[in-house]
Amino acid sequence: MDSTYSSGKFQHKGKTLTLNDAEDILADSRDPAELRAVWEGWHSIAKPIKPDYVKFAALSNEGARGLGFKDTGALWRSNYDMDPDAFAAETDRLWKQVEPFYKNLHCYVRAQLNDKYGDAVQKRTGPIRADLLGNMWAQQWGNIYDVVQPKGAASSYSLDKLLVAKGYDPIKMVKTGENFYSSVGMSPLPETFWARSMITRPRDREVVCHASAWNIDDRDDIRIKMCTKVNGEDFYTVHHELGHNYYQRAYKDQPFLFKNGANDGFHEAIGDFVGLSALTPTYLQQIGLIDQAPGAEEDIPFLMKMALDKIAFLPFGLMVDRWRWEVFSGEVTPDHYNEAWWKLRLKYQGLAPPGDRAVDAFDPGAKYHVPGNTPYTRYFLAHIYQFQFHRAACQQIGWKGPLHRCSVYGEKEMGQKFNAMLEMGASKPWPEALATFTGEKTADASAVADYFQPLNAWLTVQNKGENCGW
Incomplete structure (x- = not known):
């Protein structure tokens, strides 16, 4: 097959x-x-x-x-x-939390x-x-x-163009991803990562270019395998794939059977959580890709782009x-x-x-x-968990602005709590791992609604007079 x-x-x-x-x-x-x-x-x-x-x-x-x-x-x-059977009911419950917003976007x-x-x-x-x-x-x-795209509102920057203009190459893309994790207190990637990872497409053989992360020896031989292009999509993907590697290394001292994520949704959500910060104009300003983060007038275009990928995926x-x-x-x-x-x-x-x-x-x-x-349900769960992680992290750092502008870059105290969850691997039931970082023991999709609230309100106005649903 x-x-x-x-x-x-x-x-x-x-x-x-x-x-x-x-x-x-x-x-x-x-x-x-x-x-x-x-x-x-x-x-x-x-x-x-x-x-x-x-x-x-x-x-x-x-x-x-x-x-x-x-x-x-x-x-x-x-x-x-x-x-x-309880798990099937749990996924239904989470879907019901986000379904009204999906229907608004669909309409x-x-x-x-x-x-x-x-x-x-x-x-x-x-x-x-x-x-x-x-x-x-x-x-x-x-x-x-x-x-x-929303009429009369546009983004003042293109991440694709910024990366090229600032002279990024595939190695610099991955170094930037590593720098994010280092900024929250995690140890740098080992030298073997740089020697053994496949970061660009090789010229001498055919390879599968689908991005993936590997832990070869269950200890420190962590690697990524991707044909990195200098664009916004791969900028996000680098932060995501490295999440797998940092998770793998964090639980390396667990007994063999516990060397895994708290559940498979966690493994996908770790890098996605970091990716939510990595796409914010706040972070792009923090690392010098833009001089000034745009004002609230660009929130709807930004959230629309995010929703077209994150919310459209859920069902x-x-x-x-x-x-x-x-x-x-x-x-x-x-x-x-x-x-x-x-x-x-x-x-x-x-x-x-x-x-x-x-x-x-x-x-x-x-x-x-x-x-x-x-x-495949792991990807649905990851799309819920990442926003729950993001909301909890932003609360921990005392962020007062809208969730979609929060970047946890450089927040070492938050990073310690985050790493404590990662180090647990699969040694405890996932609700306990979740509570270690977020203080919550149940998955909660209300964080998705919180993140996208301005867009949902805007969509409700746009959809006035439409016959929503199908």
């Missing part, structure tokens, strides 16, 4: 396209016919994966039952220090798409066409910022495993795989495919984590 996915190619206008090619077109094209053709082209590569996935699901369930679980979904849900974006493309392409009511949102899976919508982060849980439990049979996938995408994301899907389509297989068998 993995190799079918990773070698997937399709024909478009006489050219053979890979996923990377298709993603570029979805990000940049504003021609709905081309978007549909490329979207359908990539999804066609997943059809051959379905028979293998049916076999895989049966074998996986067999293994899970051998371990005493009713199915693979229950096995996955058992990793969160609570009853598997605004749909209206902007309708203004651009007209009723024939995107109606002003009902679901959004999944190929119009700038991303193959519509999991992040930042690529269509030009279509939905997708939830529904991928919802589908798999239904498959593993037998609730959804192979004949209904695709139908169930789109039922969930409609329910959670408010999306529909650009046209009727073929009877033999297997659209879940067009997302890497399904054929790659990587659980």
